[in-house]
Amino acid sequence: MNQTKPATAPAMEPKDVQRIIIGLMAVLLLAALDQTIVSTALPTIGRELGDVQHLPWMVTAYLLSSTVVTPLYGKLADIIGRRTTLLMAIGIFLFGSLLCSLSPNMYVLIAARAVQGLGGGGLMSLVQTVISDIVTAKERGRIQGVFAAVFTASSLGGPILGGVLSEHLGWQSIFWVNLPVGAVALWIVSRGLMKLPRYERPHRIDWLGAVLMAAAAIILLLAINTRGAAVMGVPLWAVYIVSAAFWGLFALRLRTAAEPLIPTGILKDGVIVRAILVSTLSMGALMSVSAYNPLYVQLIYHMGATQAGMVMTPLALGVVGGSILSGQMMARGKGTGYKLMPMIGLFAGAVIYAGMAVIGDRLNLWAYIGGLFFANAAVGSTFPVATVVVQNAVERHEMGTATGVMNFFRSLGGALLVAVFGAILFGELYALFGGSFNGALSADALSRVSDPARIYKPIFTGAAVSMGLAFLALWSMQERPLRSREMPVSKAAEEATGETLSDADFS
Structure with missing residues (x-):
């Protein structure tokens, strides 16, 4: 290269x-x-x-x-x-x-x-x-x-x-x-x-490709964020079909454009694709559980809305802890071995979420918080690894594009997984209440459920599957050595951060 x-x-x-x-x-x-x-x-x-x-x-x-x-x-x-x-x-x-x-x-x-x-x-x-x-x-x-x-x-x-x-x-x-x-x-x-x-x-922006991608993403996000069976009078299934059609046109444009919006080399690189999958799947699991967790805590542990919101604090700290620890291990290594911690974390996270699906309602509150803390730490451990791996796989002049593409698909894929898990949850509720369910998710509306933990099992099961798939993607990803001879400002960065950047190139 x-x-x-x-x-x-x-x-x-x-x-x-x-x-x-x-x-x-x-x-x-x-x-x-x-x-x-x-x-x-x-x-x-x-x-x-x-x-x-x-x-x-x-x-x-x-x-x-x-x-x-x-x-x-x-x-x-x-x-x-x-x-x-x-x-x-x-x-x-x-x-x-x-x-x-x-x-x-x-x-x-x-x-x-x-x-x-x-x-x-x-x-x-x-x-x-x-x-x-x-x-x-x-x-x-x-x-x-x-x-x-x-x-x-x-x-x-x-x-x-x-x-x-x-x-x-x-x-x-x-x-x-x-x-x-x-x-x-x-x-x-x-x-x-x-x-x-x-x-x-010097590059050219493929504006046609940008329009096709924007249309596909906007229509998909509109469908994901719609509560009901239609978007502006259009049936929801038809909206998803239109979005899929635009994604197909965007894929065709990537193959035919002289300089596509996303360089094909990025999309063909197995390391980049797997890193994006790891980031997207783990983020989807985190977002899905976090979105419905406050209501779950209210129903299972009979807490108020404010108290349930406070439960989110230690869970967020788990993400921070996992991210910092994973980043520290990457820096202390010799450019290899950075997959180990997130792989262990993803496997443990999948087991924790699977356990929540089976015995979650039998855990006391602190055991429940502790389990989700470690699951969130597992998700956090993937963030620095995925970002650095993607950036390490491309040339300097494609760094911005690769980073933007990773963030784009992580946001879009995470939102899509939340919508899928939510649809399963709502399906459970409609099966229980039939036509009497008005689509409102609240502690009062769900207080009539005799076994509230049962309706949440699909959420935890889906999160376990997402984490398991992320583990497989990371396990199959080639561990390329991280570059250490790339920065003309490495000496300045070394002195500014107080860390030794061994073998840095000061040219």
Whole structure:
């Protein structure tokens, strides 16, 4: 594989690397907070704007726009550079936040959330791409683990902050708060990334392919997030067929385009495909159990909604712990052996979820929390490994594209698995209640179920199957040695992080 040589850039000092890392953490704070801070403010927003009916579209609009632009940001980062693309994403996100805070009604707010998502969709993958430019693959897992901790801590604090701000300062404040944080991120990133090595090459964006992919993803996400049998009057089964047709056209475009949106070399690389599968399947298991866990705790352990929400905190900490530990092991290894911990974790997670499906209701609360803590840690252990493996498998000028594609399919696949597990759960409820079930999932609605644990067995069973399949994908994935001679800024990164980057190339 020919190594791409970076374009000429000013020499980086340790303080430059430190500044970049701080700036990236601020960007990550924006991305994490926005995904959770809105949730607790939704009732207040619906009440004050006098429109509760369209409230779910606030979440859906952001989800749709942020998901479909993720691979486009990766491609742009490989064409015009990381700094310009990241500044553009932050700028669009802040502009969308400003529009949200000034929205006079629900329709304008939904449109503003879509604009916000157009920027937010690039934040996470671009942060991961910039990290790949300043830290070697071997050391990258350590940094990814720390960033995962920042992301999770922000996610946990988001609902609390959203509730406090919306109650005391008005719902607009949950969007105003993005502006000072974003301004700091813009300033640090703008200055720090001037010295970032540049690996971009002239590329063309396949706009037809981008439109086909966006249409396929948007239609699929609309179907996934629809409660009912139709989307805007169109039967749900027909919507899925239309989405499948667009995916087929997108696949055909990948084969025929002179320069496809996703390079075929990425899609043909077995290591990349398996790493994306591992990330998607484990994320799907995590999202599915997390989505329905608060209600399960209310039904089985007779807790209130607030107490059930607090149970999520140690589970999120499990993800952080697994991610950090896995990243540390990658950094301490010699570029190999990084599959061992996530393989053990995925196997153990599959066993834990299978046990929950069989005897979950017989466990006391602490045993239940402990089991899910370790299962979540198993999921967390896959995050740095999957990201670094994908980046390690491509050339420098395709790093942004590969990272964006991984995040795109992980988000889309995770949402799809949640929808599949949810459909199975709702099928159980309709079988129990028949026509009397109105589709509302609440503790009061399900209090009539004599054996509530039974209706949740498909969720835990599905999670076990997902983790098992992720284990098989990781087990069959070739363990390529992680590159350690790739960074012209390795010495600066070594001094900035206090870690030894052995055999680094300082040329």
